Amino acid sequence: MVKSKTKDLLDNLEFLAEKAEPSTIKLFRSLKKRKPKSLDAIVQDAHNEVFDKTDCLECANCCKSLGPRITDVDIARLAKHLRIKPGKLIEQYLRIDEDGDYVFQTMPCPFLMSDNYCMVYESRPKACREYPHTDRKRFYQVLNLTLENVKTCPAVYEIVERLKNEF
Known part of the structure; x- marks a missing residue:
């Protein structure tokens, strides 16, 4: 079985990111100072x-490992999509984190399906959209x-x- 480029990169991502971090920090410091127009x-x-070459469905690492902040607007949108009351959505899926924000109770995301598709894609939280x-x-x-x-x-x-x- 041939591994995809995304899967191969994902398998080594933590190591590669740590190895590249000093040069990334140097670049970002320079960009913050100069703010090039281009x-x-x-x-x-x-x-x-x-992203023309990337299939996010091969990875979904963001959905598996990051906990997005869930806003009141997100709660209303998700509750409507799931046809439940906002209070029920909060009770079933959310908790308040150390910053006082709503986040999912569990990771991976409770709406991530086994094929890496999102059960609530059309109504997903703003943090996920962006x-x-x-x-x-x-x-x-x-x-x-x-x-x-x-x-x-x-x-x-x-x-x-x-x-x-x-x-």
Whole structure:
């Protein structure tokens, strides 16, 4: 059986991200200082190229290992999708974390199915919709978050490695 590139990268991601972290930190410090005008366009191009070749269903590491913050709007949307009352959704699926935010009680995400599809994809939380935050304006504002996402998402790792070649 041939392993996919995403699966192979995922298997080694923690090691690769840790090994690359000093150069990633150096790059991000430089980008924070300079805030190059071309940064958003370069990141968007890298995002598009990498995600054109990436099948998130082969990975779903974000759904398996990250606990998104769940907003009141998310709660209402999810409850409607599941046809339950918001209070029931909170009781069944959520807890309050150390920051006072709602997060899922369990990981992996309770809505992640065995085939890596999301049971509530159309109604998923805002944090899930926006992940991994590499296709947004003012990318320099999420560099600290990106430094963490490199350790979770193979696509983010590839995007950051491309940025190192650009800057």
